[in-house]
Amino acid sequence: MNEALLRSLTPSVLGILVRRGADFAAAEDAVQDALVEALRVWPADPSPSSERRFSREDPIRDPKGWLVTVAWRKFLDATRADAARRRREDLVDEEPPPGPAPAVDDTLQLYFLCAHPSLTPSSAVALTLRAVGGLTTRQIAHAYLVPEATMAQRISRAKRTVSGVRFDQPGDVATVLRVLYLVFNEGYSGEVDLAAEAIRLTRQLAAAIDHPEVAGLLALMLLHHARRATRTAPDGSLVPLAEQDRGRWDTAAIAEGVEILQAALARDRLGEYQAQAAIAALHADAPTAEETDWVQIVEWYDELARLTDSPVVRLNRAVAVGEADGPRAGLAALASLNDTLPRHTAVAAYLHERDGDVATAARLYAEAAHKAPNLAERDYLTRQAARLNARLPR
Secondary structure, three states: OOHHHHHHHHHHHHHHHHHOOOOHHHHHHHHHHHHHHHHHHOOOOOOOOOOOOOOOOOOOOOHHHHHHHHHHHHHHHHHOOOOOHHHHHHHHHOOOOOOOOOOOOOHHHHHHHHOOOOOOHHHHHHHHHHHHOOOOHHHHHHHOOOOHHHHHHHHHHHHHHHOOOOOOOOOOHHHHHHHHHHHHHOOEEOOEEHHHHHHHHHHHHHHHOOOHHHHHHHHHHHHHHOOHHHOEOOOOOEOOHHHOOHHHOOHHHHHHHHHHHHHHHOOOOOOHHHHHHHHHHHHHHOOOHHHOOHHHHHHHHHHHHHHHOOHHHHHHHHHHHHHHHOHHHHHHHHHOOOOOOOOHHHHHHHHHHHOOOHHHHHHHHHHHHHHOOOHHHHHHHHHHHHHHHOOOOO
């Protein structure tokens, strides 16, 4: 059974049911039931050379059509349990005959619906993974380390929230991209590789809409994902960018990301994801950390700050300025930022160390370790503080 095929068909099957008159929540439940049925009855080896006799609704000949037929019947079965008998009978009469599924692709509208502004970010992520990604509630719950019942409630609330939204109304691409980037940044946990899933969903979105920022996000994901294997040591400890083994970076992913980025930039409609991808591409292009083009990276951070006015962007820019123009220039850029920003203290520690102020850097590394958002960062910063404290006179 090809689970990737099933998941790739999920959004178009769901869209067809909605266009036939099913409300979104009921249609999504019916599609999930159809996916379970497919996993149960489809052959393990769906090769065309199989000698088995195929029925008119054979899932191998027309997987999408089979899923549409079964999902529609599941929807009708659920509808029969409702009170509105007259409408229910009309739906039964309207059941289309089995056959090839319509060619219309509602994938883009599903992205818009699942990332509707009325949803919280966590709900939008969960609904996108289920309705567009085809993941089960259990898989999503395991990926986000929450009980399955909690995730089921989150998804149910999200479906109720968007149930009254017109399926064909225009959506906001920027909101969809933020949701996909949230998924990507979760990385890997449980049985689902969320970073890889985010890349797959972004590829799917790029096929549905010609938009330079969609391409920019896909390029950014590919360029970051290319370094994934080198970000941690065998013991799970963090490896900073400058110390990563660049020979282990995924050159195919880098090449694809750069090609996608160049095509997007050529359209002269710069957005924040293209700018972030350009910075990632400059890091990927450097044979060694010492050969990084920090001057150009600062220029891209200037563009990104203009586009977003984000204090986090300005914090990262301070690091780049410290590399391009020296640590004191970086500290000057840092001085204009609020010291309560996440990782502000860690950046200050790094720049003070670069400037030769070992005592201040050691103290700041220790402070940053107490504020670290996760165990891996805390351990890394604690080791940096210990390394510098060992150099101080007794």
